[in-house]
Amino acid sequence: QKEVEQDPGPLSVPEGAIVSLNCTYSNSAFQYFMWYRQYSRKGPELLMYTYSSGNKEDGRFTAQVDKSSKYISLFIRDSQPSDSATYLCAMSPDNFNKFYFGSGTKLNVKP
Amino acid sequence: GAVVSQHPSWVICKSGTSVKIECRSLDFQATTMFWYRQFPKQSLMLMATSNEGSKATYEQGVEKDKFLINHASLTLSTLTVTSAHPEDSSFYICSAEVNEQYFGPGTRLTVT
Numbered sequence: 001q002k003e004v005e006q007d008p009g010p011l012s013v014p015e016g017a018i019v020s021l022n023c024t025y026s027n028s029a030f031q032y033f034m035w036y037r038q039y040s041r042k043g044p045e046l047l048m049y050t051y052s053s054g055n056k057e058d059g060r061f062t063a064q065v066d067k068s069s070k071y072i073s074l075f076i077r078d079s080q081p082s083d084s085a086t087y088l089c090a091m092s093p094d095n096f097n098k099f100y101f102g103s104g105t106k107l108n109v110k111p
Numbered sequence: 112g113a114v115v116s117q118h119p120s121w122v123i124c125k126s127g128t129s130v131k132i133e134c135r136s137l138d139f140q141a142t143t144m145f146w147y148r149q150f151p152k153q154s155l156m157l158m159a160t161s162n163e164g165s166k167a168t169y170e171q172g173v174e175k176d177k178f179l180i181n182h183a184s185l186t187l188s189t190l191t192v193t194s195a196h197p198e199d200s201s202f203y204i205c206s207a208e209v210n211e212q213y214f215g216p217g218t219r220l221t222v223t
Contacts, residue, residue, distance in 0.1 A: 002113075008211060036155070038212075043147055043157035090214075098120060099204065101214035103113070 003027055006089055006102030015111050019076040023089035023096045023102045026070065030091040030100070033065050035074045038086045038104065047087075048074065113139055115207050117215040120206035124195055124222055132218045134192045134205030141207035149202045149217070161188045169173075195222045 006023045013019055021035075032051055036044035048063040050056045056063045062075040072091075078082055089102040114137040124130050134144055143162055146156035159180050161167040167180035179191040188207075192199055204217040 041157075041160070043155040045154040046152065049152055086212075088214075097219055098216045099214065100216065101206075103211050103213060 003100040007105055008103055010106040010108055012108045012110060013079055015079060015081060015109055017079050018108070019079050019083070019107060019109075020104065021074040021076075021087050021089075021105050021107070023072050023091075025072075025091055025100070027091075027093065027100070028067070028070065029093040030067075031094070032092040033063070033072050034090040034092075035061075035063055036088040036090060037083075038074045040086075042051055044088055056058060056077060079107075081109045081111045083107060084109045113211070113213045114211075115205065115213045115215040116154055117203075117218050119218060120216065121219045122221070124220070126196055126222055129191055129193045130195055131221070132192070132203055132205075132222060134188045134190070134207070134215055136186045136207040136209075136213070139207075139209050141209050141213075142185065143208040144182060144188040145206045145208070145212070146180060146188070146190050147204045147206070149204055151202075155204060158190075182208060192220065195220070197222045 004025045035048040038044040049085045053065045053067045059079045064073040086104040086106045091100045116135045117131045137175050146158045149155045158173045159167045159169045161182040163182045163185050169175045183190040200222045206212045206214040
């Protein structure tokens, strides 16, 4: 079993929809949770960074961490065509000393 | 399946020395591997794209003579940081691509 599981998609939604992206994990030692957005052939851009459980909101993006269920989510409100990209979740047990990435979910927001 | 490993996971070296970081795809063959650099809580900066058997393609601003990339086989790519300086201290992450992109756990380089 992989440390981090993420549905590869592709996920196709109409413009303005609420998008829900998810990852599950198996290692209860993970404390730091990240979401990255990656456009084709570019480096992943850090969108959200959370520590432990709870919610974090930044503009149209909300990250949720449920450590009891080993489940994290990224919500995108009022999705735009420019949000079309691959979204990667990543986790670390010890603050950027070791990473475990999901395989990424490809999102397509149709105008 | 689709596991990517990096070795070492953490290395400390003296200024002026060279350090080699390995990236391996353990259970699949990857024609393309990518090398990234990350500073804490920041995005991953793509350094170079490496294709097996050919020269790496470096991103603008990345010194190819300083960051030597060798992709000798379909399962191994190496990044050598030559004449390392303290400003090279960072977290280096590789990924391997076969249909999807799979990331390694990263290597922390500290140059003293």
